[in-house]
Amino acid sequence: MTRAVRTPTALDDVDPQRRVRNAALTLVALGLGIVALWALQSVGSTKLTQALALFAIWGVATVSLNLVNGTLGILSLGHHGFMLIGGYTTGLLILSEEARGRIESSARSTMTDETLAISVANLLRGLGLDGLTTPETLWVRFLIAIFLGGLVAAVAGLIVGFPSLRLRGDYLAIVTFGFGEIIRLSASTRVFAPLTNGALGFPGIESEFGKSVWWTFGFLAFTVFVVSKLKYSSYGRAMQGIREDEVAAEAMGVNVAYHKILGFVISAFFAGIAGGLWVSWLGGVRLDFFLFQLTFFFLVAISVGGTGSITGVLLGTALVVFVRQYGDPLEETYALRTWAMAGGVLLLVASAALLGFRTLRRLRPRVTPAVLAVAALALVVLLVAAANPAFLDGSFRGFGMRAIFLSVLLIVIMIFRPEGMLGRAEFSWAGLLRERRSEPTDEERRQDAWLSNPALNADADHARVDAAPDAADAGDARTDREGGR
Amino acid sequence: MAMLEVEHLRKSFGGLTATNDVSFRVDEGEIVSIIGPNGAGKSTIFNLITGVYRPDAGDIRFEGRSIVGKKPNEIVDLGIARTFQNLRLFMYLSVLENVLVSQHHKMRSTWLSAVLRTPAYRRQERAARELASEKLAFFGPRLMSFRLNQPVLVLSYANRRRTEMARAMATGAKLLLLDEPSAGMNPKETAEITQIIRRMRDEGGYTIVLVEHKMNLVGEISDRVVVLDYGQKIAEGDYHTVVNDPKVVEAYLGKKAETDEGAGAGPRETRT
Ligand SMILES: Nc1ncnc2c1ncn2[C@@H]1O[C@H](COP(=O)(O)OP(=O)(O)OP(=O)(O)O)[C@@H](O)[C@H]1O
Numbered sequence: 040m041t042r043a044v045r046t047p048t049a050l051d052d053v054d055p056q057r058r059v060r061n062a063a064l065t066l067v068a069l070g071l072g073i074v075a076l077w078a079l080q081s082v083g084s085t086k087l088t089q090a091l092a093l094f095a096i097w098g099v100a101t102v103s104l105n106l107v108n109g110t111l112g113i114l115s116l117g118h119h120g121f122m123l124i125g126g127y128t129t130g131l132l133i134l135s136e137e138a139r140g141r142i143e144s145s146a147r148s149t150m151t152d153e154t155l156a157i158s159v160a161n162l163l164r165g166l167g168l169d170g171l172t173t174p175e176t177l178w179v180r181f182l183i184a185i186f187l188g189g190l191v192a193a194v195a196g197l198i199v200g201f202p203s204l205r206l207r208g209d210y211l212a213i214v215t216f217g218f219g220e221i222i223r224l225s226a227s228t229r230v231f232a233p234l235t236n237g238a239l240g241f242p243g244i245e246s247e248f249g250k251s252v253w254w255t256f257g258f259l260a261f262t263v264f265v266v267s268k269l270k271y272s273s274y275g276r277a278m279q280g281i282r283e284d285e286v287a288a289e290a291m292g293v294n295v296a297y298h299k300i301l302g303f304v305i306s307a308f309f310a311g312i313a314g315g316l317w318v319s320w321l322g323g324v325r326l327d328f329f330l331f332q333l334t335f336f337f338l339v340a341i342s343v344g345g346t347g348s349i350t351g352v353l354l355g356t357a358l359v360v361f362v363r364q365y366g367d368p369l370e371e372t373y374a375l376r377t378w379a380m381a382g383g384v385l386l387l388v389a390s391a392a393l394l395g396f397r398t399l400r401r402l403r404p405r406v407t408p409a410v411l412a413v414a415a416l417a418l419v420v421l422l423v424a425a426a427n428p429a430f431l432d433g434s435f436r437g438f439g440m441r442a443i444f445l446s447v448l449l450i451v452i453m454i455f456r457p458e459g460m461l462g463r464a465e466f467s468w469a470g471l472l473r474e475r476r477s478e479p480t481d482e483e484r485r486q487d488a489w490l491s492n493p494a495l496n497a498d499a500d501h502a503r504v505d506a507a508p509d510a511a512d513a514g515d516a517r518t519d520r521e522g523g524r
Numbered sequence: 525m526a527m528l529e530v531e532h533l534r535k536s537f538g539g540l541t542a543t544n545d546v547s548f549r550v551d552e553g554e555i556v557s558i559i560g561p562n563g564a565g566k567s568t569i570f571n572l573i574t575g576v577y578r579p580d581a582g583d584i585r586f587e588g589r590s591i592v593g594k595k596p597n598e599i600v601d602l603g604i605a606r607t608f609q610n611l612r613l614f615m616y617l618s619v620l621e622n623v624l625v626s627q628h629h630k631m632r633s634t635w636l637s638a639v640l641r642t643p644a645y646r647r648q649e650r651a652a653r654e655l656a657s658e659k660l661a662f663f664g665p666r667l668m669s670f671r672l673n674q675p676v677l678v679l680s681y682a683n684r685r686r687t688e689m690a691r692a693m694a695t696g697a698k699l700l701l702l703d704e705p706s707a708g709m710n711p712k713e714t715a716e717i718t719q720i721i722r723r724m725r726d727e728g729g730y731t732i733v734l735v736e737h738k739m740n741l742v743g744e745i746s747d748r749v750v751v752l753d754y755g756q757k758i759a760e761g762d763y764h765t766v767v768n769d770p771k772v773v774e775a776y777l778g779k780k781a782e783t784d785e786g787a788g789a790g791p792r793e794t795r796t
């Protein structure tokens with residue numbers, strides 16, 4: 040131990056002085072973040088601004104999805120359904136008068152006069168707040184609409200939450216998937232078509248919020264605030280208890296049903312918010328904006344980043360959004376020879392990465408047949424490509440290559456780091472400044488010494504001999520290793 | 525006054541009657557041990573009392589009121605907490621967090637106040653942490669300092685048992701059901717846990733029912749011992765009466781009870 044570190048107690052795991060410093064650092068970092076965001080969106084291209092906004096919108100979705108998937112430990116596959124509800128609600132509520140007029144005059148529209156009259160503007164007019172129905176106050180109406188969208192989605196979350204009380208694991212995952220699809224498919228049925236305009240949807244949603252980094256990052260900050268405060272509160276601990284062992288949580292007084300439903304409702308609320316931002320980003324509402332693929336992207340993001348960590352989830356989201364927004368070169372048409380070359384290089388990188396991984400983990404032997412085989416395959420592919428044989432003459436369009444790329448990334452992460460890139464580690468200043476304690480202090484070693492000191496503990500040797508694989512009596516034998524963590 | 529009354533309790537799994545017409549009572553401030561050979565139905569009784577299983581017949585009364593049919597978490601609210609024979613800790617949560625989860629049911633603030641960290645919420649959180657260290661302190665300093673923030677996953681088996689006992693104590697229960705608290709502990713640690721259980725009663729004010737196979741532990745701290753065999757109660761009384769009861773000796777050693785060295789003739793230590 041080089042640095043004097045305080046022994047943590049149950050009361051405060053962070054030293055009060057450090058807490059002040061951390062708060063100051065956080066403020067500075069937030070300030071820098073805002074400046075950076077401002078610089079990026081004023082200097083950068085529209086494409087970059089759009090990508091940043093999309094990151095924030097999907098961040099709202101992934102962080103909220105992870106409240107159920109990561110904190111509560113329930114695999115939920117219906118997030119796109121909640122987003123759809125939020126998106127359609129927001130869309131309907133803020134649709135402009137011109138857009139309503141166009142829908143009304145369209146012959147194929149399935150909306151009625153009553154449903155076309157549903158809007159925040161009419162609601163405010165009804166309340167006598169005409170001042171809030173001007174074009175300048177659109178943002179107020181957008182805020183109201185997106186909040187209501189979240190609420191409607193939360194009600195759906197309440198309904199979807201109920202099966203989670205009876206079903207476990209895979210069965211529940213299938214049910215949530217089913218609910219997501221039911222929501223999507225029923226939106227175009229006769230019952231809901233007057234509200235959703237059937238297959239046509241609503242074109243012409245205002246984009247000024249969904250494409251603004253300020254609005255989207257504002258909502259992301261709000262989401263991260265609520266979800267992280269919840270996760271690291273007594274309620275979040277209870278939810279994690281349910282994830283770890285439902286029977287034990289119940290036996291320790293946790294009301295399992297209440298906390299599961301609570302998780303689903305809050306998660307669905309933020310999914311609804313994300314849906315509202317998403318339709319604004321897209322500039323319209325249509326059924327095919329809410330395919331299961333959306334949930335798939337979110338799942339990749341949270342699994343790659345780490346389901347145990349909100350920071351990790353955001354990192355994963357950034358990666359997925361980057362691939363989605365900047366991955367178009369992957370989907371273009373190239374000569375087969377180019378594809379072969381790229382494949383060869385990729386394989387070469389893979390074998391090098393495998394070697395690096397084994398070195399890092401100190402696995403022996405370092406060079407396994409797998410490493411050699413992948414490298415050999417890479418060389419063969421590269422040589423063939425270089426020889427330029429006739430069968431490589433055509434060209435190939437990498438249609439869907441982005442999704443394939445993300446899927447492969449997911450598989451690789453699941454094999455080599457199943458807990459995700461960040462695992463359970465959350466970003467913290469103490470972590471960044473390497474103040475985390477990994478070793479007990481000398482004092483603590485002394486406190487612990489009675490366990491390994493034969494004079495104090497006559498049975499220590501006996502226990503070491505006895506340390507059978509069934510772990511009975513293994514307490515002392517394992518103490519040294521345990522202390523080293 | 526009787527704290528816990530179990531009357532004519534019966535539970536079958538298919539054709540197997542795991543608990544067959546068992547009655548006993550536990551008074552406030554007592555330490556009562558339930559012993560019996562493997563598969564005698566000891567853990568099943570705990571599962572019935574804590575609401576994990578529903579009895580087929582019979583009644584369980586806690587402080588005079590029947591608790592049959594209540595959910596496990598409602599039974600904790602009433603004041604009964606347990607540990608598990610095969611340890612059911614929250615593996616990826618830290619020692620401290622484990623002992624905090626079991627206090628969550630006492631939380632009076634809503635989730636919204638928790639998100640907003642209102643003064644009332646902070647006060648309760650602080651009180652919970654104080655109580656957690658108070659309960660962990662029963663086991664000496666070993667769980668108190670650097671182990672506090674370690675995931676339970678890295679703890680030794682004995683420390684996991686201790687954490688689980690602290691977790692049960694922190695629920696605020698008056699009655700603790702301990703299922704083999706010394707399993708996986710060496711003789712020195714067993715002697716220590718024996719004293720700790722006694723202190724849990726004397727200083728902590730808990731009433732304790734324990735299931736145990738280690739007879740020296742049972743003999744040292746039990747006010748009364750209930751012996752089960754094949755789901756039935758075959759004897760009850762103080763330790764010496766019970767271990768010398770021919771029925772008990774027969775249950776443990778079989779019909780042809782071999783005579784051996786005097787007092788040790790009673791139940792032998794067995795292990796699951
Ligand atoms: N959920 C269950 N389903 C079917 N049978 C069960 C169940 N739980 C317990 N049993 C059976 O009931 C009998 C009593 O089990 P129990 O776990 O209560 O024994 P025990 O006295 O605690 O034994 P041990 O000393 O081994 O812990 C056993 O035969 C067991 O197989």
Ligand SMILES: [Mg+2]
Nearest residue numbers: 566567568609
């Ligand atoms: Mg048992």
